[in-house]
Amino acid sequence: MSPADPDLQASIRTIPDYPKPGIMFRDITTLLGDARSFRRAIDDLVQPWAGMKVDKVAGIEARGFILGGAVAHQISAGFVPIRKKGKLPHKRVSVAYALEYGEDVIEMHADALVSGERVILVDDLIATGGTAEGAVKLLRKLGAEVLAACFVIDLPDLGGAEKLRKLDVPVRTLVSFEGH
Ligand code: AMP
Numbered sequence: 001m002s003p004a005d006p007d008l009q010a011s012i013r014t015i016p017d018y019p020k021p022g023i024m025f026r027d028i029t030t031l032l033g034d035a036r037s038f039r040r041a042i043d044d045l046v047q048p049w050a051g052m053k054v055d056k057v058a059g060i061e062a063r064g065f066i067l068g069g070a071v072a073h074q075i076s077a078g079f080v081p082i083r084k085k086g087k088l089p090h091k092r093v094s095v096a097y098a099l100e101y102g103e104d105v106i107e108m109h110a111d112a113l114v115s116g117e118r119v120i121l122v123d124d125l126i127a128t129g130g131t132a133e134g135a136v137k138l139l140r141k142l143g144a145e146v147l148a149a150c151f152v153i154d155l156p157d158l159g160g161a162e163k164l165r166k167l168d169v170p171v172r173t174l175v176s177f178e179g180h
Helices: 006-010 035-045 063-074 132-143 160-166
Strands: 015-016 022-028 056-060 076-084 093-100 103-109 119-127 146-155 172-176
Touching: 006 076, 022 119, 035 063, 035 146, 035 172, 056 063, 056 093, 056 132, 063 076, 093 132, 093 146, 103 132, 119 132, 132 146, 132 160, 146 160, 160 172
Parallel strands: 056 076, 056 119, 119 146, 146 172
Antiparallel strands: 015 022, 076 103, 093 103
16 A cells, blocks of 8 residues: 655655754655656555546645645646635635644635545645544545545654544555654
């Protein structure tokens, strides 16, 4: 389900102690800037669902917009942005999700999809899975069928992919890094 891709892994830059001490920040701007790596990531992210009917791709702010927009184009689906609280102008649905300290809120437009639509969720990285879990709840609130959640990077030690699988969401990741 989650193939290791050494070339893709090498295209991701790691910045130690960013944005705070102890965090290894996995920077995908180097992947995005390399045409071959970018195309490969987009092709591989949704490969198991190629040829299936997918109505919408939902991308999580902000790096999920770049990847999700390209994926949506690739599979001829619509794109739905999932944004931090207060950014969307029309009628919204919201969900609170846990952060390391405290909580945050993500939102979608209430008319971004109709009940029964088949949706793939996309973001750059899954760590604790809190953000993606919130996004799945938001999509299901509107009646979406969440076909899968796709991430370029998995941090398996933090358990996020397992958390999503327990919600019956198939998870696809392309590369993984130890630790956090
Ligand atoms: P989580 O909710 O813990 O799964 O965190 C996932 C979100 O935080 C994603 O949108 C990532 O872009 C970002 N994130 C978490 N940890 C990292 C990291 N080590 N490097 C880069 N982005 C991260």
